[in-house]
Amino acid sequence: MAKVSSRLLSHICIAAAVMMLVLIAAAAPSSPASAQNVPQAATSEQQLLNQLKLGGAISGQVSIPDKKSANLIHPAGRDWRTFRTVWLKWIGGVAVVGMVVLLIGFYMWRGTMKIAGGRSGRTIVRFSGFERFVHWLTATTFVVLGITGLNITFGRALILPWLGPQAFSEWSEWSKYAHNYISFAFTLGVLLMFLMWVGQNFPTKADITWFKMGGGMFSKGHTEPAPAWKFNGGQKLLYWFIVVAGAAMIVTGFILLFPFYAGLTIDSMELSQVFHGTVGVLFVALIIAHIYLGTIGMEGAFEAMSDGTVDVNWAKEHHPLWYDEMKSGAVDANAVVTPAE
Numbered sequence: 001m002a003k004v005s006s007r008l009l010s011h012i013c014i015a016a017a018v019m020m021l022v023l024i025a026a027a028a029p030s031s032p033a034s035a036q037n038v039p040q041a042a043t044s045e046q047q048l049l050n051q052l053k054l055g056g057a058i059s060g061q062v063s064i065p066d067k068k069s070a071n072l073i074h075p076a077g078r079d080w081r082t083f084r085t086v087w088l089k090w091i092g093g094v095a096v097v098g099m100v101v102l103l104i105g106f107y108m109w110r111g112t113m114k115i116a117g118g119r120s121g122r123t124i125v126r127f128s129g130f131e132r133f134v135h136w137l138t139a140t141t142f143v144v145l146g147i148t149g150l151n152i153t154f155g156r157a158l159i160l161p162w163l164g165p166q167a168f169s170e171w172s173e174w175s176k177y178a179h180n181y182i183s184f185a186f187t188l189g190v191l192l193m194f195l196m197w198v199g200q201n202f203p204t205k206a207d208i209t210w211f212k213m214g215g216g217m218f219s220k221g222h223t224e225p226a227p228a229w230k231f232n233g234g235q236k237l238l239y240w241f242i243v244v245a246g247a248a249m250i251v252t253g254f255i256l257l258f259p260f261y262a263g264l265t266i267d268s269m270e271l272s273q274v275f276h277g278t279v280g281v282l283f284v285a286l287i288i289a290h291i292y293l294g295t296i297g298m299e300g301a302f303e304a305m306s307d308g309t310v311d312v313n314w315a316k317e318h319h320p321l322w323y324d325e326m327k328s329g330a331v332d333a334n335a336v337v338t339p340a341e
């Protein structure tokens with residue numbers, strides 16, 4: 001009797017297995033997707049989601065008011081995770097390290113760009129106290145945001161191994177607070193910088209010539225100065241990048257800081273993070289170049305942002321049109337030429 005029933009059971013099992021195979025074969029996609037090089041599991045999951053009209057997530061049920069907590073699986077999150085853990089590191093690494101390598105190469109070739117005519121001993125006011133305040137407000141907050149932001153992307157791989165888990169988690173916690181709160185001061189800085197300098201950053205004919213001459217940066221010998229008003233073509237590009245990318249960083253940053261407001265979803269947060277991370281690392285790379293030019297890259301530039309004056313010969317060589325304008329006193333009451341101490 002036992003023998004008969006076990007044989008019956010094994011027949012039932014075989015029949016069930018055959019039926020399963022037939023069903024699987026019938027359900028196998030005959031669409032072009034099966035011909036593409038897409039992992040089978042991922043394709044079927046997407047099909048399941050589409051079929052069940054689940055709107056991109058597999059959800060359960062919860063009785064608490066926050067219905068988002070019912071989401072069990074959000075497949076698009078895997079693409080986002082790959083972006084964050086793989087792609088962003090590559091984009092950031094290439095941009096930041098690439099820029100540093102470029103600048104080191106440039107410095108080795110060009111050295112510090114000297115004032116060709118030497119220092120005249122007379123200075124001219126370049127930036128008012130307010131302009132310098134706004135610049136340093138934006139600059140210091142940006143540097144903190146840049147360092148703490150890079151820690152979010154690279155800290156685990158680069159800092160955790162030598163800091164250890166305890167110290168790294170404390171540093172990361174504080175750096176995250178700094179990143180969140182300092183963003184407000186940076187927002188103010190970008191807004192003021194936009195308003196304060198917008199009038200001097202519209203493109204002019206001189207900028208085209210400036211670009212054609214490479215700003216005079218790529219020729220070592222004594223050459224004709226490239227024409228520039230208060231800001232040269234390159235500085236104007238930087239300015240507009242700061243305004244546009246700064247605004248993008250601020251908007252996407254606030255979406256991440258205050259999630260789920262105004263109907264925003266997890267998808268909009270993922271998209272914001274992709275944008276925030278990508279623009280952020282490019283921003284850091286560009287500002288590294290700016291810091292280079294404002295310090296060791298060019299003799300006499302830093303003074304413009306420290307005490308607000310530049311040597312007259314520096315002004316004639318780097319911003320000749322602005323210098324002539326200032327000399328004639330046509331525009332600004334700040335246009336005082338004073339002997340250097």
Ligand code: HEM
Nearest residue numbers: 138139142143235238239242287291294295301302304305
């Ligand atoms: C932290 C290190 C920084 C240093 C040492 C530095 C230095 C300088 C210097 C010397 C100037 C005057 C250039 C001139 O007279 O033509 C300048 C101008 C300027 N800086 Fe910075 N800066 C720094 C960071 C930043 C940051 C983080 C931003 C914005 C996010 C910024 C935005 C600007 C802009 C828009 C100008 C005017 C146009 C230009 O010179 O490109 N700076 N900076």
